[in-house]
Amino acid sequence: MDTVAVGAQRIAYRAAGTGPPLVFLHGAYEDSRIWERQLEDLSDEFTVVAWDSPGCGQSDDLVEGAGTLGEILASFLTTLGLAGRTRRPHVLGLSFGSVVALDLWKEHPEIPATLILASAYAGWAGSLSPEEVERRYRQVSAELEKPPSEIIPVWLPTLLTERATEPMKAQVANLFEDFRPSGMRALLAASGRTDYSTVLPTITVPTLLLYGAADVRSPVTVAEDMHRRIPGSELVILPDVGHLSFVEAPEAFDASVRRWLQAHSQT
Template sequence: MDTVEVAGLRIRYQRAGQGPPLVLLHGAYEDSRIWRRQLDGLSDEFTVVAWDAPGCGGSDDPPPDFTGEDLAGALAGFLREAVTGAPHLLGLSMGSGIALEFYRTHPSMPASLLLVSAYAGWAGSLPPEEVERRYAQVLAELEQPPEQFIPVWMPTLFTDRADPADVQETGAIMADFHPNGMRALLHANAHADYRDVLPGIAVPTMLLYGTEDVRSPLSVAREMNRRIPGSTLVLIPDVGHMAAVETPEAFNAEVRRFLHGVTGG
């Protein structure tokens, strides 16, 4: 693990390989360890960089009043310190929201966007009552021991065909979360709505979803595809929200195919 300091926060990250920079942004309750299969599988052609978002993994917790704009600023500072050249940004779930918040304020920095199991923010993709249900759920969970609620997440992230070892590994990573860090991230982005950002995206964009994703269903995927000009929608069959873990070979192949089209590789 390497560390940089951005706006007074220490940000930890993993790096592997050489080539065009591919930056991986994990989802809620996770950290860079969730990307083990991509750090291994894509580093033959790319410089793969996976951060621990502020409040996650080995990174410092941000202040309680952290905002989405602060989060985008932290990512911008991280990229300036840790990445050479225009990065390809790949965000998973919450990480896709961070990528869109970042694009809102720094549209000239990324070379492309790869939005996985993505939303236009919860408020931009889900009914208001579902947004409030999810918000209340996570707030309540942060007062509970992880062994009480992390297992409840697994059926919403994986299909019943997933390797039990992969499910167990993911659960262990998620259980290692920072309560104060997650609370700050929830404050920053739980009510975000990026529908106004989508039509202005002017870099190559891939939307990658599992066909059995129950958290970011295909209706969300198709609406994102409709709103982002020229975006490519790719569906991986028979897989859920965590396609990068459940079917890493298919996931990595789609990422590689898209980046070859962008970079001419």
């Protein structure tokens, strides 16, 4: 892994390949390792970069006063030379990472060339009922006081379907084993009750929405609402897979991403 100083904090990331830049933003309790297959598959044609969000993986915890996650991401991309006057990256955000991508658009709409929002929300408060937002907030708050061995059996059935193989389950469980309560607590406080529903109609870059048909965390009803709200967006539903569709169906997920990038990358 590589690291870069962004303000007062160190951000870790993985990078591979050459070509138009594609940035991956992982979900909660995860880090850049979740994108191992995508870095391998897509680096033949693109510069693929996956960060460890502040508070996750090998990155420092979120520093108070450092700005929003979107602002931190903007500084990260600029520092690495992935964003600037003549370069704009494609930004792919998964679940919690989709909220970071939306915040990037809100704060720095000049940066992303396109958005790919996978298993996405307009923030929990922008896509879910107030009761469900508070239930999830309380659940995660309580989990941060528990060991991973008690959290993993609760989360896995909501992330993967019964069709997931044991290696797939092990990949996700291994990431959960390494989460940092202090880092997750800061991320929950920063993004757990955010509402980006008013941001969606302002998006003017091409936007791909990728969802699993069997997702129970961000179900198809959420996908359809996001699709209605984002002008000109394209919605792709991958059959028979759940929240982590790219883990259960990497070939179909990566093919959808590649097709999108080929259609929207500068030649």
